[in-house]
Amino acid sequence: MSVIPVYTPPDFSRPDLAAAPPVRVGAAPADGVLPAAFHATSNHPEYLHLGNGRWLLVAESRMDAAIVLRGEEAAVVEPRLVRGGDPVVLGRTENGEEGILVHPVGFAVPANPGDKFSFRTRGTREPPFSRSYDELYRVLRHDREAGYIAWVLGPAVAFDQDSRAAMQALIEAGYCHALLAGNALATHDLEAARFRTGLGQDIYTQALRPLGHYHHLEIINEVRRCGSIRRAIAELGLNDGIIHACERRGVPYVLAGSIRDDGPLPEVITDSCRAQEAMRCHARQATTVIALATQLHAIAFGNMVPSYRVLADGTVRPVFFYIVDMTEFSADKLANRGSAQAAAILTNVQDFMVNLWHNLR
Incomplete structure (x- = not known):
């Protein structure tokens, strides 16, 4: 295929x-x-x-x-x-x-002849996702060289040592052309780089650190003192993580603000219209989108992304959109907001990231 x-x-x-x-x-x-x-x-x-x-x-x-x-x-x-x-x-x-x-049927797959009645016609947590993963591996290998891969990340990616390392490796290997997130993802990724914790929990053992609930506030404060994430990485000697990889590789990231944000970090765009415009710059280029454990951010970016892209030579191709979450609710919510082309992979973020990197490395 x-x-x-x-x-x-x-x-x-x-x-x-x-x-x-x-x-x-x-x-x-x-x-x-x-x-x-x-x-x-x-x-x-x-x-x-x-x-x-x-x-x-x-x-x-x-x-x-x-x-x-x-x-x-x-x-x-x-x-x-x-x-x-x-x-x-x-x-x-x-x-x-x-x-x-x-014209919504330009990429339609011919219907398989079969019985009028059948089981398991909707995606849920029960069916295997082997084919979805295999398709995703092929798409990412193709679009690393000939497309534009945008990731929409929730903070859960940074809460686990292995998923965080896998995302860092994917960025360094060229599988990310833009990263869209909020204050929390960047804050907790930088917290992990500084303290090896996420919201005060050890990112490997999940053990609570004494006074660990201060860690995310401390890293925000230190970054604000430095004036920018880039300067903080250099001045604090941070040498790993998702944001570090973006800075090192020159991968653009957009951090859109929320009413819930602590701080926020200096790079967080708190004006919603300006945040939209910054995100749309990448939505207009994306050929593959992977949204991980961030329902509202996934819906927001989904509303900006077409289901197709017209290439420079006039070829029309689909924009692949994957939503990865533990529940059907997030995937259904995205589809109900108009992104019906989004393909769901229902699993936890840690398993997804590690599996993805092991098969692409």
Whole structure:
């Protein structure tokens, strides 16, 4: 099986599409305000009929955005970034009736002939994930050289010695092109580098250290005293971990703030709009996303990522999205928020990370 499935575009010779009208636009009445009957984008491939049988594939579609169409150039824009007078695509139908076609089946796998009734048709913790892992190994090996791998990490990755070391090794081996996380992941990773603890627990034995509950506050305080994570790594002599690997390899990371944050670390972006924009820079490049044990961050990034990517040569490929968590709830929640293409691997983060590195090393 090919690592990257072949994309099948719509059949524009179909009578209904051949008869489709050109897409309409309306002027935005003010900055950050869309015209009535605006079209809201999905994360599926979307085509606009420009007239005379010419259909334009929108290159960077994503959820809950608008399309500004100038001639034959379509830009997907968050509503707050639309400027007054921008020509915004109008239409609420998706099958060509208003010159808009949403095409969710371009990468569809042919249905297997079989019984009308069968067991185990939904992913749960019961079925094995061997095939999912094998697919992921192939995808990561391919995208290390020919794609853009983005990781969305919760702090649990840094709470265990082996999972933390595995993530560090994956970054150093080139399997990470961008890291998205919050204050907690970076704080506890740096705490582990400084004190060998996570929230005061030894990252190997899980034994509680005396006054260990101060450790995360102490590392935040020391980093803030140094002025930046990079300077703290040098001044404190920190020499391992996830953030250390990113700094050493030049891998960009975005730390988005939360109302719950202690500190936060100097690099944490506390303005939610600025954090969105920083994350979108990587969402617009991602070809594979792996989200680990961070429900809200996974949903947030999932909303920014299309299900496809148009490459420089015009090839259309899928964006692979994996969510790794111990419960079906997180995977279902992500799908219910629109990221239906997300594939779940239901296991704990430590087992996943160690297994992944052992098979990619």
